Amino acid sequence: MKHTWRWFGPIDKVSVRDAAQAGAEGIVSALHHIPTGAVWPADEIEKRHAEIKAGGLYWDVVESVPVSEEIKTQTGDWRAHVANWQESLRRLSQSGIRTVCYNFMPVLDWTRTDLRWETRHGAKAMRFDLTDFVAFDIHILKRPDAASDYPEALQDKAARRFSELADDRIAALGRNIGAGLPGSADGYSLDQLLEKLRTYHGINREKLQSNLVDFLSQVVPVAEQVGINICAHPDDPPWPLLGLPRILSTEDDYAHILKAVDSRANGVTLCSGSLGARADNDLPRIAERFADRIHFVHLRNVTRDADSLPCSFFEDEHLEGGTDMVAVIAALLKEEKRRHREGREDHRIAMRPDHGQEILDDLTRGAQPGYPAIGRLKGLAELRGIERALSHPQFGAKE
Template structure:
């Protein structure tokens, strides 16, 4: 695996110098300042590449931009409304531009309205650190009592509805605003966030879109952009829904192995693949991560390695971001499956035998607690995660004791 590091650009509290010291071999980033549906120009792509190539003192960093995360798909494309055709053409242009700059891996998602969703960005852990958490009861309190979505209570169990009512009643005005901010925060690193009225407007526009219809919209989009990606040598990889179950009455169509199978089979191309995120998929108890890696290995173009701990075995339930080798996913078994796939690719002579991965998310520990970095992306917490993952990889690849 090629060990990469997510960097949010010049405003990131972790500098390129920090990334080099972490031992990362490449950068995962995006042009977060470019509005969705707008072309990524060669000039803006080049500026970002130049920033990555140099340390603070101007010396070469020795690392480069390896993976784009994310090149966002606009809401118009997902709904097939408004400027969706123009946005699709712009997406194709951006793919050509990034390919011309030497970038080959593009991560994106097809989640409607909200991207990753958490109810608590600083959840207190027993050891004194913090992490991100999704609590189904708090989310129901937001959905039913703050957003006031019509029919929201029907989407939750009676027990969750009752607990949500109790929790909402205990919130003061500041706590209600904080919960709303947490839920509507949007894509990490993005400058785009939503007000409650924005969310309500989008939900209204999705009112008649079923899961099957949204999947068809997705396949239509892929039918347009995948041939361009294949032509210019770009590998597209869709990130799973996070959390991997329906929220706000919206369809979510990339939550299970079967979801991926339908979409990857519908537009069958080496340019159409998966971002295997062990944390997102791992929030559902019916997702077997090593088995998913074995099944989709040839089309896994990017890896997010993180772990979550579920409160229960409910398909749609609460969870928090755990340590990378803790939680409910067997990370050792997953990494073993990844290494098997890399050896298989090498035997085939594939140029992409080494799959880029990054230590995804992390707990805020030690000095992270005072930095207030991008939620989910503390420097020390990710360093700890990367070190743990490296240890597993080194053991599994050991000539005497490992898989070789």
């Protein structure tokens, strides 16, 4: 696989040279300062290429070209935003980019209640605490009719939890849950978040799913024309939040969009951590089923507090947690061999060690939550070790 590393640009406290020393050969980045819905300027694209080359690596994958809320709801200037998304693909292709990741999560991107939760050995990890989240929804955000989304026992537990929360913890929950895309300066106050939720009134799961298919029907032909593979990142966590539907949470969800817009250019970002938060998602099976359409891979692991849905979980070390990482990597290597036999230019699948626990000097560096230097270095080393062992002619799978 191609070993890549997410970099948030010059503001990132982990540099491109750090990534190179960690073992990455390519960078995953985006123009987070460009407003959502706007065309990415060609000069800004070239500037990002130059910044990455100056650090000794190359820009391999875009993550992400954001999909606006107007596109997701098909309101306002959504048609202009789709046209701008298409034009951004053209400009990225002209610069040499061949893989673009995106997500279709309404309002919130990945959502955590704790950004630096302390693990048993003192590392810091991101965590989604279901009780804290329900306490936020009902008692802090005060979303209308929020209580009806939760069983009575969970409501009672959340009420007790809220009564024990200090003011600083209440404020932290608002910041953590209302945060925007990773790397961006976007985010919502409580009032802004409630207003955003109101824009989805009347949009159920089926409607949002239909809007995604409409979007793909318009952008995939452009992706085909310019030689780019686009790939959808799963919901994180993979279940409805704050009364909003989520539509890329399961194997069946992906099967639906891949069949609806049946093109190799319409693919999957296989995120083992996002999908792994659901006990009913079999990651090795998903990797095997959609192998031909997997264009980008995030490898990380989570440990669930329960197998019920929804549940609490935290981001564990890369080889711990509920996902059989060896089996997932084996499926991906098998697909790479198949593509190589076919002579496909994309036979090497871009992979990055997703997130990571803050350990050692990470604890004082203050990097983007989930994206420490040493924690990701450790994860990448472990994942590369699995890949090397499975590829060894004595021990690896035979042709």
